[in-house]
Amino acid sequence: MPKSNKTPTINDVARLAGVSKKTVSRVINRSALLSEDTRTKVETVIMELGYVPNPQARALALRRNFLLGLLHDNPNAQTVLNFQEGVLDAIRDTEFALVVRPVDRHAPTMIDDIRRFLEQQRLYGVLILPPISENDALAQLCVEMGCGYVRMGSAMLDDEDHIVASNDREMVGQAVDYLVELGHRRIALIEGPEGFRSAFERREGFLAAMQAHGLPVPPEARAQGTYRFDSGMAAASRLLDAAERPTAIFASNDEMASGAFHAARQRALKVPDDLSIIGFDDSPIAAHIWPPMTTVGWPVREMGRAAALKLVAPDDEAAGQFRFPATLVKRQSVAPPRS
16 A cells, blocks of 8 residues: 555545544554454554554543553552553553552542542543552442543452452461471461551461461460561561560561561571561562562562553453462571471
8 A cells, every 4th residue: 555745644544444433443442342354454554554543632532541540558669669560561552651649548538639630630540559449439439430440459359350359368378388387386477557458368368277277376476567667577576575486477568577587687586497487479678688588479560461451452361360369489588497
């Protein structure tokens, strides 16, 4: 097909493909309401003409900007970063861009603040990280405003088109099983903060596994943190100063687990000879600390990519995935207890 010096328009594509302008628009917007033959024919003409869609015109037609919003109130910066990288993987080489918006889940105006944000930005869709992803009112707000959304969670919070979820409870159980198989019986827990579904799921997985093995979890074997390093250090200090010191600690995330490493060293305890430690997240700190930390790996980047594809390319095979099993990553922070 010969090319002219004139910049091709959507009307040119429609005329040469023998379809309506609306059909061309549907192809550009990845609508599922098309036959494969029609889609292929239109895409071939677009490629041969070198037609580049005008994002401003498309935004006006859709009454939406080609922006995805990432909403979070998450103290774990690495989780936010990994999820963000997955989203950027999905929208690379597209017209979409990402806007990151931290929010305060404790603010009484949170829903109204997010409503104004959606109105001002005219977002194509939003990706919502825990713990605010657990707020059903926020999901309902997106529905009311006609804004696509996908939630990330430690359990199934929504239907498969609106969720990417892990199996935290099951995997913490496997971490406890691993410690018990090595001979540990006094296993302590550093919990995450109240109000986080991830903290709830991980705590319940720990307690269920300990019960299944017939092992007690006395109050002095549990301490709560905030998912931050200093809270993990403080929590581990309380656990290690108990009358009956644990031989192993499971911490609900890697930052708190790294705090437990420091608390152990302050007491001249060697990891893993005197104390085994397991974290959760498989963040970079887990591999960089010494000895390298055994942890549960949450595939956050893959979850971010799939979440974004659910919004911008729902026909993509990866967009159909909604369950993302975690894995136990065994490193050198765990060993059998001293006899």
